[in-house]
Amino acid sequence: MxxxxxxxxxxxxxxxxxxxxxxxxxxxxxxxxxxxxxxxxxxxxxxxxxxxxxxxxxxxxxxxxxxxxxxxxxxxxxxxxxxxxxxxxxxxxxxxxxxxxxxxxxxxxxxxxxxxxxxxxxxxxxxxxxxxxxxxxxxxxxxxxxxxxxxxxxxxxxxxxxxxxxxxxxxxxxxxxxxxxxxxxxxxxxxxxxxxxxxxxxxxxxxxxxxxxxxxxxxxxxxxxxxxxxxxxxxxxxxxxxxxxxxxxxxxxxxxxDAEGSTKDVAITVSGAASEDDAVEVARIVARDSLVKTALFGSDPNWGRILAAVGTAKAPFDADAVDVAVNGVWICKAGAAGEPRDLVDLKGRDVAIDIELHHGAASATIWTNDLSHDYVHENSAYST
Amino acid sequence: MxxxxxxxxxxxxxxxxxxxxxxxxxxxxxxxxxxxxxxxxxxxxxxxxxxxxxxxxxxxxxxxxxxxxxxxxxxxxxxxxxxxxxxxxxxxxxxxxxxxxxxxxxxxxxxxxxxxxxxxxxxxxxxxxxxxxxxxxxxxxxxxxxxxxxxxxxxxxxxxxxxxxxxxxxxxxxxxxxxxxxxxxxxxxxxxxxxxxxxxxxxxxxxxxxxxxxxxxxxxxxxxxxxxxxxxxxxxxxxxxxxxxxxxxxxxxxxxxDAEGSTKDVAITVSGAASEDDAVEVARIVARDSLVKTALFGSDPNWGRILAAVGTAKAPFDADAVDVAVNGVWICKAGAAGEPRDLVDLKGRDVAIDIELHHGAASATIWTNDLSHDYVHENSAYST
Incomplete structure (x- = not known):
């Protein structure tokens, strides 16, 4: 193999x-x-x-x-x-x-x-x-x-x-x-x-x-x-x-x-986008947000940080219409609090974040990791 | 006051x-x-x-x-x-x-x-x-x-x-x-x-x-x-x-x-850009790069990571012409190793990164911080 x-x-x-x-x-x-x-x-x-x-x-x-x-x-x-x-x-x-x-x-x-x-x-x-x-x-x-x-x-x-x-x-x-x-x-x-x-x-x-x-x-x-x-x-x-x-x-x-210092494998799927490129843009912005990544390291289903990252995208959508699910629980509905965040189980390594823009039929997934102490440690000590 | x-x-x-x-x-x-x-x-x-x-x-x-x-x-x-x-x-x-x-x-x-x-x-x-x-x-x-x-x-x-x-x-x-x-x-x-x-x-x-x-x-x-x-x-x-x-x-x-968990105040100045917007784009990309930020936390003058971040910008410049100085020492000249990196003193809180693109007369400075253990700690524990 x-x-x-x-x-x-x-x-x-x-x-x-x-x-x-x-x-x-x-x-x-x-x-x-x-x-x-x-x-x-x-x-x-x-x-x-x-x-x-x-x-x-x-x-x-x-x-x-x-x-x-x-x-x-x-x-x-x-x-x-x-x-x-x-x-x-x-x-x-x-x-x-x-x-x-x-x-x-x-x-x-x-x-x-x-x-x-x-x-x-x-x-x-x-x-x-x-x-x-x-x-x-x-x-x-x-x-x-x-x-x-x-x-x-x-x-x-x-x-x-x-x-x-x-x-x-x-x-x-x-x-x-x-x-x-x-x-x-x-x-x-x-x-x-x-x-x-x-x-x-x-x-x-x-x-x-x-x-x-x-x-x-x-x-x-x-x-x-x-x-x-x-x-x-x-x-x-x-x-x-x-x-x-x-x-x-x-x-x-x-x-x-096997990504450096990671404790979570995160699949960020954006649906309801006007185009696949839009879906990739939104998913990538969330994947790169340090506050989202540190929250995931802390096993914290912090949808507010996810929505704040989504809000910086250029793709067309109505910010007040966005739904967000973490591991299947829709904790954000129409841009505000949805199901109780206590229902989200973040104990495992795999995390699925689903973001529904309600603005079209295109979707895409970006895979990322959390931002951990070990990532900082490995990357602050690598060359010295 | x-x-x-x-x-x-x-x-x-x-x-x-x-x-x-x-x-x-x-x-x-x-x-x-x-x-x-x-x-x-x-x-x-x-x-x-x-x-x-x-x-x-x-x-x-x-x-x-x-x-x-x-x-x-x-x-x-x-x-x-x-x-x-x-x-x-x-x-x-x-x-x-x-x-x-x-x-x-x-x-x-x-x-x-x-x-x-x-x-x-x-x-x-x-x-x-x-x-x-x-x-x-x-x-x-x-x-x-x-x-x-x-x-x-x-x-x-x-x-x-x-x-x-x-x-x-x-x-x-x-x-x-x-x-x-x-x-x-x-x-x-x-x-x-x-x-x-x-x-x-x-x-x-x-x-x-x-x-x-x-x-x-x-x-x-x-x-x-x-x-x-x-x-x-x-x-x-x-x-x-x-x-x-x-x-x-x-x-x-x-x-x-006073930024969360920071140990360095970093001024990233990009000069020799074709426009001020270009200079801001390049400086902001470097300011947001997790590998640059963790290297700074480790007091590591890692110009390779700085150059790799610069290389993802859209602004026009010749990647083989770029010079980079950290705290006044030009450790990267024309896209390759310059003065010895041992000369760079990163013990203090203030860090100056100067990036010369040799492609124009415009410049801009972005201020940022390093990415530290305490940043990860504060932001993985804030809401839970």
């Missing part, structure tokens, strides 16, 4: 010594074909890490042989030298795999603003190539972890005979623009590049792009899809899009549940 | 029993004239508390005799009944002062979503009227406190012979749209309504509206200016605008320093 579950892929995870902890820090995913179809989505942040700039460039061909990934350093805000480091990493990977550097995407994650130790990283590429295995997906998932406490793997097999699989990392700065964190998806379905790209776009739109743990957008977010065609089965477009979306939702929820 | 420092005003602060703590909870500010010029600015939140709706309505006349204020309840999201409570409060105040209800603005602050105990509040209006005194400003400032730990008072006297004074409250939900929290400003200068309104708009724009402690916008933000003309001195427009702006900056900084 990982990135090597589909046929035609090998992967590995090794320790190059980039992390002071000595934990695994380099991963390699290789597509052995016969196809080398690829698609990608990247951070909407204008401050893009060197590996993002590189991978965007090589993906213009719509094909990839491999993805080399490292934790222990984001290689973001590192100037032209940082880009040269990424280029050298791709060259080295191409050399050991016997392909061209333009067939190699690069992903990095870790601290922003520091150069990577290339004297350790380049030997790490060789070690990763030597460790490649048809069941190496879970090792790869482990090697891309930063503040993650668990590795994220998933796979779905279609009754038609093809499989989609993936790995992901991400525990902080979790508010993707077009994609989130580092995610490598694979499939052995026979798919053309246009379908691979469209399916990835749709899958991200309804999963990773709706994840907003802490409102902060990374400089390194990358989602890559590699298709080997090794199952020999051509995928029906709608079925492939649905499976890839389900796979990304699975990975997104694994990211959500 | 308070709201009664200008001539022609009386004020009071009394205990009506709205707060479980038994602390003062009602304040009254009365303009004895000869002028009754007034202007106001209100929250940009579409979810507006009943007293905001009332005060906006009565201010269309451009004149006010008095402002009645209560803490211990925001009277927000309370439906038509909540508006009737505000109306009854204004009527009662008018009755005891011998004026019309349309001459009385109402301000409320406290928890959202609960009705006010009118059986305690209406006798409180009578008590506040009886306690009115020419030196009652500081009592009024104390009576409007909620989670504030200190009362906020200020006054400035012009060499020309007139004075501006004010009181303010606010410690959380501190990210005003057009105004912030509850602020009552007074002056004995002779000013017409158009100048009063224009001066208040400018003063808010460069002070209270640039305060963004936690990104959450209140339902009750109200700033009122009352002019008595009692000094008999006509104010020069530019001098009056400057004095009122300085007064509001003073009050804004008092709000900043």
């Amino acid at each position: 990982t990135v090597t579950s589909p046929k035609g892929f090998r992967a590995s995870g090794v320790t190059a010594g980039l992390k002071p902890s000595g934990k695994p820090d380099m991963a390699l995913v290789v597509n052995d074909g016969p196809l080398q179809v690829a698609a990608g989505r990247f951070t909407g942040n204008r401050v893009k890490a060197a590996p993002v700039k590189w991978s965007q460039q090589v993906l213009t061909t719509g094909a990839l042989k491999a993805v080399i990934l490292n934790s222990g350093g984001a290689n973001a805000c590192t100037g032209p030298e940082g880009f040269q480091d990424t280029h050298a990493t791709a060259e080295k990977t191409a050399e050991v795999l016997g392909c061209g550097a333009v067939e190699v995407a690069v992903c990095s994650t870790g601290l922003i603003g520091e150069r990577l130790p290339m004297d350790k990283l380049l030997p790490g590429v060789e070690a990763a190539a030597k460790a490649l295995a048809a069941d190496g997906g879970e090792q790869a998932a482990t090697a891309i972890m930063t503040t993650d406490t668990v590795a994220k793997n998933a796979a779905i097999t279609s009754p038609a005979g093809w499989t989609v699989g993936g790995i992901a990392k991400g525990a902080g700065m979790l508010a993707p623009g077009l994609a989130t964190m580092l995610v490598v998806l694979t499939t052995d379905a026979v798919v053309g590049q246009p379908l691979a790209d469209a399916a990835l776009g749709t899958a991200c739109r309804y999963s990773l792009d709706r994840l907003d743990s802490d409102g902060s957008m990374s400089t390194n977010d990358t989602v890559l899809l590699l298709a080997s065609g090794a199952s020999g089965v051509e995928a029906a477009a709608d079925e492939f899009i649905a499976a890839l979306t389900d796979l990304c939702k699975d990975l997104a929820h694994q990211l959500l549940s | 308070t709201v009664t420092s200008p001539k022609g005003f009386r004020a009071s602060g009394v205990t009506a029993g709205l707060k479980p703590s038994g602390k003062p909870d009602m304040a009254l500010v009365v303009n004895d004239g000869p002028l009754q010029v007034a202007a106001g600015r209100f929250t940009g939140n579409r979810v507006k508390a009943a007293p905001v709706k009332w005060s906006q309505q009565v201010l269309t006349t451009g004149a006010l005799k008095a402002v009645i204020l209560n803490s211990g309840g925001a009277n927000a999201c309370t439906g038509p009944e909540g508006f009737q409570d505000t109306h009854a409060t204004a009527e009662k105040t008018a009755e005891v002062l011998g004026c019309g209800a349309v001459e009385v603005a109402v301000c409320s602050t406290g928890l959202i979503g609960e009705r006010l105990p009118m059986d305690k509040l209406l006798p409180g209006v009578e008590a506040a009227a009886k306690a009115l005194a020419a030196d009652g400003g500081e009592q009024a400032a104390t009576a409007i406190m909620t989670t504030d730990t200190v009362a906020k008072n200020a006054a400035i006297t012009s060499p020309a012979g007139w004075t501006v004074g004010g009181i303010a409250k606010g410690a959380g939900m501190l990210a005003p749209g057009l105004a912030t929290m509850l602020v009552v400003l007074t002056t004995d200068a002779v000013v017409g309504q158009p100048l009063a309104d224009a001066a208040l708009g400018t003063a808010c724009r460069y002070s209270l509206d640039r305060l963004d402690s936690d990104g959450s916008m209140s339902t009750n933000d109200t700033v009122l200016l009352l002019a008595s003309g009692a000094s008999g001195v006509e104010a020069a427009a530019d001098e009056f605008i400057a004095a009122l702006t300085d007064l509001c900056k003073d009050l804004a900084h008092q709000l900043l320093s």
